[in-house]
Amino acid sequence: MIKLGIIGTNWITQQFVEAAHATGKYQLTAVYSRATEKAKKFGEKNGATVFFDNLNAFFESDAIDTIYIASPNSLHFEQAKMGIENDKYVIVEKPIVSNIKQMEVLRETLEKHPQARLFEAARQVHQQNFTVVKGQVAMLDRVQGATLTYMKYSSRYDAVLAGETPNVFTLKFAGGALQDLGVYVAYDAVGWFGMPDDVAYYPTLISTRVDGKGVAILRYPEFDVTLNIGKTSNSYLSSEIYGLKDTIVMDSPAELEKVSLRDETGKETSIGTKPADNPMIPEAEDFARVINDPQNEKNDHDYWTWLDLSQNVTKLLYNLRQSGKIVFPDDAQIDR
The missing domain is CATH 3.40.50.720 (NAD(P)-binding Rossmann-like Domain)
Known part of the structure; x- marks a missing residue:
């Protein structure tokens, strides 16, 4: 034990x-x-x-x-x-x-x-659907990019709005959206596409001087990957990886509870499995x-x-x- x-x-x-x-x-x-x-x-x-x-x-x-x-x-x-x-x-x-x-x-x-x-x-990274997506990316005729969105309102942001400085929103404790929710989509990008050739990050800074939200652009030789992250608002957008005519669709690039493949006609086929109730x-x-x-x-x-x-x-x-x-x-x- x-x-x-x-x-x-x-x-x-x-x-x-x-x-x-x-x-x-x-x-x-x-x-x-x-x-x-x-x-x-x-x-x-x-x-x-x-x-x-x-x-x-x-x-x-x-x-x-x-x-x-x-x-x-x-x-x-x-x-x-x-x-x-x-x-x-x-x-x-x-x-x-x-x-x-x-x-x-x-x-x-x-x-x-x-x-x-x-x-x-x-x-x-240890969930089966992460490996499923990686395998499906390898099967695409051509990868033309991806948009991965993970934005969840943090309950601690209420404290920021009230004039406080919680740890997760301070430079002292290495906080902010990129260092929290951004880790998930960074793992997705590197795990599925490898390291990019060039990167740019456009943060939206909040009163504590950390990024409450932001957009990152990862440049690869033949495509770009866009990361949308945030702890000051909620997004309900799906995340997508673009092939030539097929598109891999995820409900969330972090939770990966639902993963499907859409063909050129729009027909959607589930390619994922139901994850454990406790994702850890x-x-x-x-x-x-x-x-x-x-x-x-x-x-x-x-x-x-x-x-x-x-x-x-x-x-x-x-x-x-x-x-x-x-x-x-x-x-x-x-x-x-």
Whole structure:
């Protein structure tokens, strides 16, 4: 049984813990929070028995072999690095880090600690419909581009409108639309089409100086991909990938609950499958497969494929931020 420790006690952590337990391969054993009572409140209802308010003691504990990190974005790098240095299996909620320099440091740290593993919790990559879309793209006679839209109003934006500065909407904590919902469509683009030749990002900045929404253009040799993302409004548009006469249609490029192919007559054929009720179960299953048998040839291949994909997505997000002139404090503070 995988001994799971967690950092972060929000709704996404609860969803991951439930997914992990649903696989039958994990047991939540430990919870870290700056306040022990908060750790106990979350942990006891989920079966944990060990609680920490000291981060070093948490990472050094033998009660944990795998750590799930769901702290504010700007804390991911240091916490992931500490986990690797303690030879743990580290799962980091997206975005895994804030910039490409941090990702390079984590890769270097992994080389020094070969027993450790690092995963980004990019859930849709592990869902069957993600692979279905990738396969269908390869079958198109010609790819002529794509429009991927993921815009969901954030409940925390109400606080911004009230004059507050929640973490998810601050530069200090590496927040904004691109670093949140944008990660999903960045994974789609890189996973389905590879790395673009050139990028541009046109952000709509809000009062806290982060991007509340924005449009990204990814240029490939023979087509463009447009990404529409936002946390300050809702969109109900489908996302599409354009072939010559066929079009791949998705209800959401992140949820991927419905995927279909429309031919030149407009006839629509479902090509996807119904995903699990908890969308984090597939990733929890995949991570457990690697954790339980890291030397297996397929598991090792999959692990490095995911890590390379994660690094490319980090690079894409960083390049988009540079285009949009969005700078985080950590961008100038990495000197390792």
